[in-house]
Amino acid sequence: MKFGRPAVAGVVGVAACVFGACLAASPALTQEVEPPAPWVKLTGSHAGAVGTCSAIDATENEACYMVRCDAKNGLIFEIGDVTVGDMGLRSARFEIGRYKETIRLDGNSPDRRTIVLSKHPKLLAALTSGADFANMFSVKADVEYSTGFELTGARDQIPRVAKGCPTKP
Missing domain, CATH: 2.60.40 (Immunoglobulin-like)
Incomplete structure (x- = not known):
């Protein structure tokens, strides 16, 4: 099976969007930090x-x-x-x-x-x-x-x- 440039570009574009969404969502995936507890x-x-x-x-x-x-x-x-x-x-x-x-x-x-x-x-x-x-x-x-x-x-x-x-x- 042979893919033309538009198909490859589409796959790369979708992958970039998915990867970009993951990067954008990464702060939500970080571990929650306890609030400061002063002396x-x-x-x-x-x-x-x-x-x-x-x-x-x-x-x-x-x-x-x-x-x-x-x-x-x-x-x-x-x-x-x-x-x-x-x-x-x-x-x-x-x-x-x-x-x-x-x-x-x-x-x-x-x-x-x-x-x-x-x-x-x-x-x-x-x-x-x-x-x-x-x-x-x-x-x-x-x-x-x-x-x-x-x-x-x-x-x-x-x-x-x-x-x-x-x-x-």
Whole structure:
């Protein structure tokens, strides 16, 4: 079977329209992004802490990244997520602007891991640097894990908690 130029041009034209329609529709196919969750004073089981959670009300099933005052250790950064124990998360790499560091996490709780900020002043400085976003990656965990969390408002909220928290040596 032999095709003339008009037939080939018609097929190319239809293909271009279909491809063009796909390109035009591609924004509708992109993954939906959660709305920003700036740092706020937390309530419920996280009362007394400031941080960002997957939703403002911070129920038990949400991932939260927060700073709170601990009577024994002073100011701490805490990862609260029901899956951290299942993942075997013991160390994490943080990237906030130019700050990049791998830190061993404390805590044997199945849903919480902590970092004593007096031992990691550069992390505290990065959290309050005014950066918009932080990235965190698991290191040598049972499950490979990476996430990002917002830092909007952290510069204002963290010093409020620090002001009332005794400094530990």
